[in-house]
Amino acid sequence: MRNIWRNRRRSLLAMLSVALASLLCLVLQGLLGGFQESLVKNFTKNETGHIRVTTKDFADRAELLPVDAMIHHPDQIESAIRTSPAIADKVRIMTERISFGVLLENKGLNKTAVALAGDPKTEESLLYLQRSILPGGHYIDGPSQTIIGAGLAEDLKLSVGDALKVVSEASDGSLQLKKFRIVGIFRTGVTTLDGKIFQVPLGDAKTFLRTEGGSQSIIIMLDDYHEAARVAALISALLEDPTLAVTPWTEIGDYARLIQIETKIFNALDLIVMFLGAFIITNIMTMVVLERRKEIGILKSMGFARGEVLVLFLWEGVFLGIWGSLIGGGLGFLLNVILHFRGVDFSSYFTSLEFPVDNIIYWTVDAPVAAGIVILGCVISGVVSIIPSLRAARMNAVDAIKSI
């Protein structure tokens, strides 16, 4: 300890460098966590659920949102799931949903969009669009009503009370038009929702698309989304229907893979940042060893073994790393807590983003991650101290004393 405070400024500089690296790593992890949580939340509630039951034909062409691959008796499937003791307890929400691509028109203006058709009551606990309706409008409370994204409304110059002309191909291949009355305009802050989506009642969509009661998918939300793969397997075994596809959200689209890749990239970045931050310890320890050659020579002549000298210097480096990591980790954790509650508005950057993420990202606060980064800082500080410590340990006692 005395050695560390011999040159306070130098030691503080080393700690500061490690602290900044730890802080940066932790804040980046908080941002990544917030981004991924937003992505998973929006992706599952808006598109796939934690588990999606569809026909295999639909699953093969899901990106095209086909309306000619319907489940003919969705009520029977729902009933089977609800009465299965092994599954029912794990299901939080289960609902039919149809998503279909449409052409919207208003006074000669056209725009492509996606209609989300579901039971309005259930969707209140799933899409939550009723929370984002702008003043002057209300949520769907009857047939042939719709709520549309603010971006869509602006592009088509539509307001509450206007008729929304929707053109789509029906399940029999015919081209159909239906007019919905706009009762609300929503702004969620998610660009992909506000600019492309409108919600309609499921019954209207079934009639419009001529599905004869069929539904495109059954969306299931679980109490714990980590159980999606296991529960999907249970449902698949329960239904025993080779024409159906029961798919957990992790196997739909590229988002799950994207999350895995993001995590790996950020972990690698953390490692690099920590090494860069701790590298100053190598420089400082090298200087320390050179400055204390005489001292090392005396210690060795007094009988200190190589290992003892090595540990002495290694401990100095690790000590700098421990304090730096603890200070940085603590400040980073505090900053994450603040950003978790306040969030940061990225709307100007996310405007043209096609990912279903909220414009305001709220950092995640993860104590194990914070602890991990502190430990990483300590370990890396030890690693970067090895070379100068080895140099000290290998010094010849006589040469060391003579060199001064």
Add this chain to the structure above:
Amino acid sequence: MKTRTPRAIFTAALLCTAGAGTCCAAGLSGDEILKRMDANTSYRTIEYDGTLAIYSGDTVRTKEMKATAMGTSKALAEFTNPEDKGTKFLKIDKNLWIYFPSEQDTVKISGHMLKEGMMGSDVSYQDALESDDLFKKYAVTVSGEDTVDGRPCYVLTLDATVKDVQYETRKMWVDEERFVALKQEMHAKSGKLLKVSRVLEVQQIGDRFFPVREEISDQLKQGSRTQFLMADVRLDVPVSESMFSLRNLGR
């Protein structure tokens, strides 16, 4: 060059020709070949019964229509198959409207939506709206001779001279004897092949040779192709101009 008129909404683009050719081959310039094609496909009015067969993978959807066209700019098609009965397409110049009998209302198709396939087919709205504008948009050269289905053809290359085109280049195989474009390839600026059309059947009507069965396939849609069949073709019949109006759509 004589005014060439589209025979109907769905085939307007498939029958397109181009002008301003300069290069010569086998004694005929690009211009002359196009003029001969033009003579085949020009008319004041046309009426026919059309059948649209849309193939997607293993499934095929058939749509039937009665179509009437006048001049380059006006065409009306009314669908008669049970699923789409009463749905009408009206083209006036570069504008396209669809009338839906269920809602008794009309929708105008505009902007980038024109690039979408009509009725789920491989023919885009923009394809349908193209007519003799091609003459103003492409430079044509005769790039050689080839055979299509055993018939000798001139091979024409059409290069866009303006930016506002759907296809940067087109390659056209024109029957040397009947002056019908038996095959056409449409390419993007990158050179990527976007669409291929082929004439499957040619009928002699009076002294003209008319392609009455054609197939177009969107190369970006896997396993997709659309066949268009024209039956009971009547040329230069009396047609009232008033039928090509928005007011008439709902009647």
